[in-house]
Amino acid sequence: xxxxxxxxxxxxxxxxxxxxxxxxxxxxxxxxxxxxxxxxxxxxxxxxxxxxxxxxxxxxxxxxxxxxxxxxxxxxxxxxxxxxxxxxxxxxxxxxxxxxxxxxxxxxx
Amino acid sequence: xxxxxxxxxxxxxxxxxxxxxxxxxxxxxxxxxxxxxxxxxxxxxxxxxxxxxxxxxxxxxxxxxxxxxxxxxxxxxxxxxxxxxxxxxxxxxxxxxxxxxxxxxxxxxxxxx
Numbered sequence: 691x692x693x694x695x696x697x698x699x700x701x702x703x704x705x706x707x708x709x710x711x712x713x714x715x716x717x718x719x720x721x722x723x724x725x726x727x728x729x730x731x732x733x734x735x736x737x738x739x740x741x742x743x744x745x746x747x748x749x750x751x752x753x754x755x756x757x758x759x760x761x762x763x764x765x766x767x768x769x770x771x772x773x774x775x776x777x778x779x780x781x782x783x784x785x786x787x788x789x790x791x792x793x794x795x796x797x798x799x
Numbered sequence: 800x801x802x803x804x805x806x807x808x809x810x811x812x813x814x815x816x817x818x819x820x821x822x823x824x825x826x827x828x829x830x831x832x833x834x835x836x837x838x839x840x841x842x843x844x845x846x847x848x849x850x851x852x853x854x855x856x857x858x859x860x861x862x863x864x865x866x867x868x869x870x871x872x873x874x875x876x877x878x879x880x881x882x883x884x885x886x887x888x889x890x891x892x893x894x895x896x897x898x899x900x901x902x903x904x905x906x907x908x909x910x911x912x
Contacts, residue, residue, distance in 0.1 A: 732903040
């Protein structure tokens, strides 16, 4: 079966760095996505990785290791507005997105 | 980024009735999807809306309960039929552009009483 695992909840301090991990087992791989979702709102796109390595985009970076079925999202200089759920999703061989349950990130002052 | 207009944004409906949710995209897209998201949970794919043919439903979802239309490459509707309180959820339409970016409508928050 297809499976995406990520922690349910994480807590971090404003100004700090946090790493949210995602492991996956899917039938085929056409890329891994990270989305941010604030409560009551639709998910918004953060990053896309299809090759191994680190993609940096401002305060957010995403890493992928296809051989390990592993990705992480790194958030630097945390701000209170970063409090949200972060969803990991993998596009399988049929170009369908398989979604993780999301990681709720709580930022404390 | 694709602009997706989804409506209604929220509704409160009586059990046994039906609600149709509309999704309009600002450009032609090949793949459109309908998701459901229960409170505190991730997205569950209901179906893939195919232009000119029947939608492809995921396990646990059937056409009689969730009929979908896709008359062209920019528009789709999802109907939640014969609603019960268990159908209370957020419903989201989503499109894929270039196979690498997925965009979402604003979501429809449905409460069935």
